[in-house]
Amino acid sequence: MRYVIVGAGAVGGAIGGRLAQSGREVALVARGAHLDALRTDGLRLITPQGTERLRIPAYAHHEDIGPLRRDDVIILAVKSQDTEAVLSDWARAAVTGGGTAGEILPVVCAQNGVANERTALRYFADVVGMCVWLPATHLQPGTVVAHCAPLSGILTLGGFTGAAERYARLLAADLNGSSFDAPVVPDVMRWKYGKLLNNLANALEALVGRDGVPDAADLWQTVRGEGVAVLESAGIAYSTEDERQAVQGSRMGVVPIPDVVRSGGSTWQSLTRGGGVEVDFLNGEISMLGRLHAVPTPANDLLRREVIRLAAEGLPPGSATSDELRAELAKAAL
Template sequence: MRYVIVGAGAVGGAIGGRLAQSGREVALVARGAHLDALRTDGLSLVTPQGTERLRIPAYAHHEDLGPLRRDDVLILAVKSQDTEAVLRDWSAAAVAGGGTAGEVLPVVCAQNGVANEGTALRWFAEVVGMCVWLPATHLQPGTVVAHCAPLSGILTLGGFTSTADGVTGQLAEDLDASRFHAPVVPDVMRWKYGKLLNNLGNALEALVGRDGMPDAADLWQRTRGEGVAVLDAAGIPYSTEEERQAVQGDRMGVVPMPDVVRAGGSTWQSLTRGGGVEVDFLNGEIAMLGRLHGVPTPTNDLLRREVARLAAEGLPPGSTDAAELRSLLAEAEPNL
């Protein structure tokens, strides 16, 4: 198998780098200054075990690879707002021996949120879900930091389509040999909905900054509480924090590294880089389900709106504080 990492940022770069370190064949797909750095100097993968510069083939587009191979596995690690455009494009790519990528190749959704697998199924016949627990940072072109040890992360896998079972097993074996734990489960979306509840805090962290999170504990409880109420009303099952901790055990934990400052989460990093944010598919997912099932979600609505404002205005993370958010929330609630 060759693993084609479509979106070689923090998560994609860490997965691709670890697979390459274990001898698996990998191709990275990136853009802009990051792509230039990957092509010129290779991927600098920084982990608690040390820093290694990996010479992994890097491309801008599937056309650069030529016809895709029949043993290719596409690992999609772009942000959710880019999923549809990327998959529409890649699904039409020619595959050696006949057919298109959408017809004959599997795609693995290594992404936050719960909308990607359904979107992928519009374009690909074989879809694998991946619930990603992988604290990683990508702020500097050509460099990805994976912060945990002894394993870099837990990547729970499951076929979103019944045809994906074969590739899921092989992928799990390769990830398990690459400093990950990759359990295969029959209900991967239940795990991804559980992860969604945790990811609702990404927006809050981006707004108040990591240092402001202790003062925003009440807002975090409201945010997650709305998410739980919405999923319960919708009858959507989700994994619990106790289940997650049981799987994690002592397999992974954040390890301080000399001269490495751990940045914020994915939304914090997106604002720092000045790119788009996926808040519409995290807090926005809860807001959408709340409207469908008659559950008010004022806190998630506010966080989605404020993060989108920061991104549109080019403002950095930490541009507001908990007191300001409470004030905005108080203004909105009389209208509910």
């Protein structure tokens, strides 16, 4: 199989780089300065085990690749706000021997949030969900840092449709040989809802900055508590922190890398790069479900609104304080 990584940023680049290191065939899809660097110098993958420059074919679009192969697996690693536009385009890509990608090829949603799989199913017949535990950083064109060891991450897989289960198992076999653990489960979306609860912290970290997070512990408990209340009211099952810890154990821990400063999470990185943010599909998912099930979500509403404001105004992470957020939350309660 060839793995076509659409969105070769932090997560996509780490997955693609590790697969390539283990001898799997990979194609990276990127844009702008990152694509230029990949084509000129290759992917610079930094891990606790060292730095390697990987010469992996890199493309801007499926038309650059030419007709896709019948053994291709598309791994989607773009932010959730870009999912529909990207998949509606890639679904129309021609496949060698006839047919289109949407009809013939599987797509794997290696993304945060829980809306991507349903969106993908509008365009692709075979959809695999992936719950991504993979601390990684992409701030410099051509460079991706994967921070954990001995495993780079845990990538829980499951067919979003029954027919996609076989693709999940084939992918798991290759990931298990590429510095990942990739368990295949029958309830991958339960794991993704559990990850969603953790990802609600991304917005808070982006707003107050990494150094401000300890002072915002009460806000985090409020934000997560709203998320739990919403999922339970909606009858949506989610994995627990105890379950995650049992799977992770000591096999995946952040390891300091010389001369590399670990950055913040994905929303922090998006604000730093000046790109779009996926908060609508994280805290915004909780807000949406809260409205559907009459559960108030003022803290998640506030974080979503403030992250969008920072992105629109081009402000960096850490442009708010926990006291400012508490004051705004108190106003909402009046």
